[in-house]
Amino acid sequence: MKQIFKWFLFECVRxxxxxxxxxxMPSFGAGFLMPLLAAMAYLFLVWRxxxxxxxxxxxxxxxxxxxxxxxxxxxFNCPNxxxxxxxxAESIRLKARKATWAEMVTGKDGGKWKTQRVDFTFPLxxxxxxxxxxxxxxFIPNSATGTAWVDGHAVPVxxxxxxxxxxxxxxxxxxxxxxxxxxxxxxxxxxxxxxxxVRRGADGNFWHSSYVTKNVVKEVRVEIxxxxxxxxxxxxxxxxxxxxxxRLDQIVKQDDEALLADYRKLAESEYMKxxxxxxxxxxxxxxxxxxxWNGLSASAGIKGDFSAWNYDPSTGEIHWLAAVDKSGRGLxxxxxxxxxxxxxxxxxxxxxxxxxxxxxxxxLQLEIEVHDPDYERTNLKRRRFKIMTGRPxxxxxxxxxxxxxxxxQTGLAAQLKGAT
Numbered sequence: 001m002k003q004i005f006k007w008f009l010f011e012c013v014r015x016x017x018x019x020x021x022x023x024x025m026p027s028f029g030a031g032f033l034m035p036l037l038a039a040m041a042y043l044f045l046v047w048r049x050x051x052x053x054x055x056x057x058x059x060x061x062x063x064x065x066x067x068x069x070x071x072x073x074x075x076f077n078c079p080n081x082x083x084x085x086x087x088x089a090e091s092i093r094l095k096a097r098k099a100t101w102a103e104m105v106t107g108k109d110g111g112k113w114k115t116q117r118v119d120f121t122f123p124l125x126x127x128x129x130x131x132x133x134x135x136x137x138x139f140i141p142n143s144a145t146g147t148a149w150v151d152g153h154a155v156p157v158x159x160x161x162x163x164x165x166x167x168x169x170x171x172x173x174x175x176x177x178x179x180x181x182x183x184x185x186x187x188x189x190x191x192x193x194x195x196x197x198v199r200r201g202a203d204g205n206f207w208h209s210s211y212v213t214k215n216v217v218k219e220v221r222v223e224i225x226x227x228x229x230x231x232x233x234x235x236x237x238x239x240x241x242x243x244x245x246x247r248l249d250q251i252v253k254q255d256d257e258a259l260l261a262d263y264r265k266l267a268e269s270e271y272m273k274x275x276x277x278x279x280x281x282x283x284x285x286x287x288x289x290x291x292x293w294n295g296l297s298a299s300a301g302i303k304g305d306f307s308a309w310n311y312d313p314s315t316g317e318i319h320w321l322a323a324v325d326k327s328g329r330g331l332x333x334x335x336x337x338x339x340x341x342x343x344x345x346x347x348x349x350x351x352x353x354x355x356x357x358x359x360x361x362x363x364l365q366l367e368i369e370v371h372d373p374d375y376e377r378t379n380l381k382r383r384r385f386k387i388m389t390g391r392p393x394x395x396x397x398x399x400x401x402x403x404x405x406x407x408x409q410t411g412l413a414a415q416l417k418g419a420t
Contacts, residue, residue: 061239076239080226090124090251094178101222118222122180125252131176134227138167172230181219187263188213198271208264212256281314288316300331300340320387328410332368334385344410345371348403350396353389365389366396368403
């Protein structure tokens with residue numbers, strides 16, 4: 001401000017000297033009015049230009065820190081607008097001598113735009129900024145050159161032929177629009193399903209799938225009317241991106257985490273109410289599956305030197321089962337069918353299972369063919385079991401090798417026994 005005053009004072013002295021030199025300082029009277037008005041107009045133009053120049057030169061940001069060195073407030077001042085951020089109150093104040101603004105309500109037609117001096121205070125969480133650079137457009141018409149004869153002399157002429165090229169040129173000036181929204185925040189899933197968002201990991205800790213949702217109820221848009229010079233805008237972007245934007249992101253994240261913390265505490269409580277019931281269901285299902293396995297293996301005379309099975313964790317129903325002994329006997333269950341007997345003449349193949357959609361990965365499946373004369377006489381086809389769909393490749397290949405090796409060993413043992 002001192003620099004502006006010194007510059008203005010210098011211009012005043014220069015004006016007085018100029019008027020004195022050209023003899024325009026007559027005694028007070030009617031002849032004094034016109035020079036006085038001219039001087040006042042001159043001083044007004046000088047003052048306006050001085051404010052603009054020094055306003056652009058002095059544009060910039062400053063921080064106000066607390067006693068412990070943490071930024072408490074942040075300000076940015078320029079001739080076009082002023083921003084004041086209060087981190088403690090989580091609010092931002094926008095002031096501008098001339099701006100166009102409107103209030104937009106979700107689900108309704110666009111608000112009515114007004115152009116006036118503005119002084120708004122918004123919540124920090126929903127405050128955003130967008131900008132674009134102003135471009136100047138021009139038009140270059142298409143033309144053709146030729147020669148015309150005037151008074152017996154050749155004269156070059158240019159004739160427009162129609163059409164042309166539209167050009168754009170960057171002006172170095174920018175327009176800025178600020179937005180602030182009133183948000184309706186909630187956590188998903190809804191409170192009546194919050195227990196579904198909690199699971200207990202193998203380490204005993206909870207993990208959560210809940211998240212914050214935000215819906216815009218109302219939005220206020222403020223477009224700064226005056227174009228901002230490139231130098232001022234660079235200062236603003238540098239200060240905003242370097243200091244303010246990260247701090248705003250941190251505040252939004254902290255608010256969301258606080259909202260999630262309260263929700264997740266309740267979700268864990270709801271989960272633990274049903275966890276005991278769920279644990280009993282899982283334990284009962286596991287006990288039923290084990291009982292089914294024990295009954296099947298006992299009736300088939302299988303110890304199960306190697307075994308694998310899959311069951312429904314809520315009902316205990318076995319989906320598929322494979323068990324073999326080193327002695328050469330096997331037991332297989334799939335799709336409600338079961339078989340047990342000698343592994344002689346058994347075969348196995350590793351098959352690709354077509355994915356449910358084109359983006360899903362291809363799964364593998366183990367197909368086992370067993371020798372069952374009664375089944376073959378009745379159905380005139382080999383008996384096959386398809387199991388282990390979606391299990392790791394290494395496990396499926398290992399079981400395929402195990403079945404083929406047992407088939408070879410069992411068949412060879414049967415041949416040797418028959419030969420003796």
